Amino acid sequence: MKPAPFDYVRPESLVEACELLAGDEDARLIAGGQTLVPMLAMRLARPAKLIDIMRLPELAGIAAEEGAVVVGATTRQAQAERNSTIKASVPMLARVLPWVGHPPTRNRGTIGGSIANADPSAEIPLVAVTLGADILLATASGPVSVPANDFFIGPMETSIGHGDCVRAIRFPVWPHQRVGVGFFEISARRSDFAFVAAAAQVALDEEGRCVEVALGVGGAADRPLRLDVSSLIGTRLDTGVVTGAVQAAAGNFEAMSDLHASSAYRRRVAVTLCTRALEEARGNAAAIASEDAR
Amino acid sequence: MKVDLQINGVSRSAEVEPRKTLLDTLRENFRLNGAHAGCEHGVCGACTVLLDGEPVRSCLMLAVQADGYEITTIEGIAPAPGELSVIQDAFCETHGLQCGYCTSGMILAAHALLRRTITPSREDIVEAISANICRCTGYGQIIEAVQFAADRLRKANTPRPHHTAHHGGEHDSPVEGVLEAAEADEPAVEAK
Numbered sequence: 001m002k003p004a005p006f007d008y009v010r011p012e013s014l015v016e017a018c019e020l021l022a023g024d025e026d027a028r029l030i031a032g033g034q035t036l037v038p039m040l041a042m043r044l045a046r047p048a049k050l051i052d053i054m055r056l057p058e059l060a061g062i063a064a065e066e067g068a069v070v071v072g073a074t075t076r077q078a079q080a081e082r083n084s085t086i087k088a089s090v091p092m093l094a095r096v097l098p099w100v101g102h103p104p105t106r107n108r109g110t111i112g113g114s115i116a117n118a119d120p121s122a123e124i125p126l127v128a129v130t131l132g133a134d135i136l137l138a139t140a141s142g143p144v145s146v147p148a149n150d151f152f153i154g155p156m157e158t159s160i161g162h163g164d165c166v167r168a169i170r171f172p173v174w175p176h177q178r179v180g181v182g183f184f185e186i187s188a189r190r191s192d193f194a195f196v197a198a199a200a201q202v203a204l205d206e207e208g209r210c211v212e213v214a215l216g217v218g219g220a221a222d223r224p225l226r227l228d229v230s231s232l233i234g235t236r237l238d239t240g241v242v243t244g245a246v247q248a249a250a251g252n253f254e255a256m257s258d259l260h261a262s263s264a265y266r267r268r269v270a271v272t273l274c275t276r277a278l279e280e281a282r283g284n285a286a287a288i289a290s291e292d293a294r
Numbered sequence: 295m296k297v298d299l300q301i302n303g304v305s306r307s308a309e310v311e312p313r314k315t316l317l318d319t320l321r322e323n324f325r326l327n328g329a330h331a332g333c334e335h336g337v338c339g340a341c342t343v344l345l346d347g348e349p350v351r352s353c354l355m356l357a358v359q360a361d362g363y364e365i366t367t368i369e370g371i372a373p374a375p376g377e378l379s380v381i382q383d384a385f386c387e388t389h390g391l392q393c394g395y396c397t398s399g400m401i402l403a404a405h406a407l408l409r410r411t412i413t414p415s416r417e418d419i420v421e422a423i424s425a426n427i428c429r430c431t432g433y434g435q436i437i438e439a440v441q442f443a444a445d446r447l448r449k450a451n452t453p454r455p456h457h458t459a460h461h462g463g464e465h466d467s468p469v470e471g472v473l474e475a476a477e478a479d480e481p482a483v484e485a486k
Contacts (some may be wrong), residue, residue: 002334007313008295008358010424030359037354038335040313050312052359078348103427104403105336108355191424 003040009047014058014138014165020051022140024164029053029165031074033100033110034276035117050095058138059112059167064089068173070136073112073166077124078103079110089173092131092181096123099183102191112166115151118158120256121194121219123185125152127171129217129224130199134170136193143167152223174212176203178288184273185219188260194219198273200281202237208286210237215246215274220255220266227253228272237282239275246274297361302321302370303325310357316402317341320367328368329399332427339426342399343367347401349406368398369404378451381405381443390439392430399426406442412447437477 002118006202011017021027026048030036036065039045053059062083071080077202079085081097101109112120114124115135128135128148135151137144140163148169160166187198197218203211213232227249234240250270255263298307301324308323313381317334320326320343329352332340335353342462344366371379381404385389391397407414407422414422418431419440428436 002315003313005311007357008357032354033356033359034336035352037315037356041315041335041353054359098421103422104339104342104349104351107345107350108369117341129405182340184464 003037004043004046006040006047008052009049010052010055014053014056014131016138016165016277017051017053017056018138018163018165020049020187020282021165023161024049025055027051027115031059031113032076032108032110034105035113035119046151052163054110059165062086062270064173065170067175068170070168071111072168073115075111077101077106077111077114077156078110081106089114090127090131090171091179092199093124093127093171093185093205094181095181096127096197096199099123099185099191099194099197100180105214111169113144116158116160116166118154118156118223119193120221120223121197122224123194123197123199123218126197126199126216126218126224128169129226130214131172131201132214132226133172135166136170137164138163145170149226154222157171157223174201174203176205176211178204178285178286180204180281180286180288182282182284184280186269186273196220196266196269196273198270198277200277202232202281202285204237204282204285205226206235210235210282213278215249215251215278217270217274220270221253222256223238229278232278239279242278243275246271246278250274295439296359297357299357299362300364306334308357308481312356312358314357315353316343316357316360316365319357320352320365326367326369326460330395332395337427338396339403340396341401342402342426344402344406344485347406349403351425365404366402368402371401380407380446381408381440384443384446385436385439387436388439388442390431395407395431396426396428400428400436404443407440408444408447412444414444416441 028047030052031054046256054074059072061072062085064085065071077100087094095202133148151257153159182200185194187194199216201214205211213229215227215229227293228251229245232245234248255266296309310319317329320329329343330340332338334353334471336351341351342349346364381401403423403426419437
């Protein structure tokens with residue numbers, strides 16, 4: 001057996017899970033286990049106790065709310081990928097899910113697990129930051145909501161306190177008729193960690209002018225970044241305008257450098273992918289209206 | 295800890311340490327050695343099994359997490375002892391395996407795909423086996439095997455038009471060998 005020994009408990013309720021977690025410094029939560037189990041196998045993680053939250057009813061389910069879709073933490077990535085509410089209302093999440101791992105890891109891996117793991121190159125945290133989602137936590141003092149931008153603070157590092165558990169993620173839904181998304185990613189091979197990923201969502205009015213825009217870049221910095229391209233609102237997102245806005249927003253953020261890619265490369269690719277993502281998003285939004293007109 | 299598993303349709307129980315993976319439990323406690331231990335940290339796919347019909351990596355799951363689930367291993371997909379499933383047979387016919395180490399995982403991944411659809415596109419097949427590494431074949435013959443199996447399943451499952459039955463069933467046997475049949479992307483019944 002490769003992992004070091006540990007105790008395993010499967011609590012009956014979220015409250016019990018949080019109590020167990022708070023009461024033991026060396027305890028860790030496990031849901032899908034697609035990151036934690038390899039860490040255990042390589043003994044990079046040696047928890048004394050694993051608390052299995054996968055079957056807790058409080059963490060399951062996908063619910064449409066006023067202006068948002070709330071995705072339970074233990075929703076498996078494959079479930080979310082096939083879910084019609086997510087496809088219709090959070091198209092950016094639906095768009096990136098095929099890029100998260102492989103089909104067998106998506107069958108076990110969870111949405112909340114990817115959020116809590118906070119890998120800087122992960123696609124689900126990128127969507128959360130780009131759209132301005134809220135991370136809903138269960139804590140000893142009750143439910144807490146943290147904006148995604150404040151939740152991720154560094155590579156595999158979040159602002160979550162010991163004893164707290166990610167309960168759900170609240171993804172905002174845009175009210176506009178014509179919403180399109182775009183997503184591009186560069187990695188060594190399909191489904192490997194992204195060196196750079198860019199996600200964009202735009203809403204167009206009847207005349208094809210941009211009324212709302214969100215742009216984010218992942219893999220390039222120590223956490224996913226939302227870029228300010230609000231100057232694009234009111235424009236027709238012509239190529240020159242988009243390129244200019246992206247250059248201004250993504251031209252000089254603090255990019256990571258490692259043996260795969262230098263920071264200069266990451267910045268250069270980020271600008272290119274952000275531009276492509278915005279153009280794809282504009283194209284998809286524009287296509288919605290032409291379908292309606294038919 | 296005691297775990298109860300439904301393995302290949304049979305209820306089985308085992309006493310395991312919490313740190314024991316589902317893979318090790320299948321191999322050591324139940325002597326089901328068809329799930330292979332490759333990388334043992336979720337990269338290679340040799341340990342693929344079906345959990346409630348969906349492919350998962352048995353090395354990335356603790357046996358205690360699998361408690362109560364239905365598990366299908368490669369040993370559970372043949373219709374009878376000594377026989378091969380349509381997919382297994384297709385892998386033999388198109389030479390979709392060489393050393394065989396990845397094969398059980400590949401076949402289970404294909405099995406899950408073809409249960410969802412018997413008209414997969416080439417991209418669907420590539421995506422379905424994308425998590426499984428093969429160091430022998432270069433994947434071409436594996437993709438062919440899955441296409442061939444899909445073709446056979448389509449022919450087996452769909453009622454044939456009368457005139458083809460009268461004329462000796464043109465669609466039943468490939469005219470120029472198996473590869474011809476494997477290239478058929480559309481269901482045979484759609485031919486006029």
